[in-house]
Amino acid sequence: MIPAMSATAARSRRASSAALRSVRVVVMGAVAVLILVGGVWGSWSTAQLVMLTxxxxxxxxxxxxxxxxxxxxxxxxxxxxxxxxxxxxxxxxxxxxxxxxxxxxxxxxxxxxxxSGPAGVLYAWLPLAGALLMASVVVAGGLRLRRTGWVLAGAGVALLTAAFVAL
CATH class of the missing domain: 2.40.50 (OB fold (Dihydrolipoamide Acetyltransferase, E2P))
Known part of the structure; x- marks a missing residue:
């Protein structure tokens, strides 16, 4: 085998794996953002009534x-x-x-x-809490940002717990 060919093949292999990583990051980032936007969208119809009185x-x-x-x-x-x-x-x-x-x-x-009140506000944002938990799995697994995933999961669990205690 010619040494120049193996270097070219290795370079193209690195380039293709870098391209795949970039595509994975973009797709998983879009999925995580979509999940979070869906959570806010699902919460806002009730949350605006309770928060903007x-x-x-x-x-x-x-x-x-x-x-x-x-x-x-x-x-x-x-x-x-x-x-x-x-x-x-x-x-x-x-x-x-x-x-x-x-x-x-x-x-x-x-x-x-x-x-209304604190219990109503927390109850209105429960769809966002679920979205935070789902997005944490995508961020930790798909984007390989484990600490950020744990932060999102912690925020979701905290919101769920606060709503449970307030109701």
Whole structure:
């Protein structure tokens, strides 16, 4: 074998493996970003109601009835401009119990409400917590950034734990 050919072959092999590494980094980075954007997108529809409450109807709801997937009760306004309602609906979760009173924000144009306060904010961002956990696997395994993956996983677990404690 000619020595020049083996050097050329080795160079092309290194170049192709460097190109494959670059493609892997770009694809895995795009997947991680897509997962995180999906988590923010899934959280934002509820989070904006809970976090940006200026001009929204705020009050309390005392849960009087619960069905298969929703609970209802009378709405008592707390904020100026809010109107009392005989019945509003709140999504039934493990954190909503019959007979208890919750601070809520009314979804504009509906009789549906979402929890407000610290518990509501943490509950609204739960989709992001799941996205952080999924993205941590992609970052640690696909991008081979193990410390960054652990940080993302830790943030996801912290958000899940805080929501569990607050609810």
């Amino acid at each position: 200026k001009g929204r109807e705020r009050g309390t709801v005392e849960v009087t009835r619960c069905g298969a997937d929703a609970c209802s009760g009378p709405f008592r306004p707390v904020s100026a401009g809010a109107t009392a309602r005989g019945r509003v609906t709140i999504e039934q979760t493990v954190a909503v119990r019959r007979g208890r009173t919750y601070a809520v924000v009314v979804k504009p144009g509906t009789d549906d409400v979402v929890r």
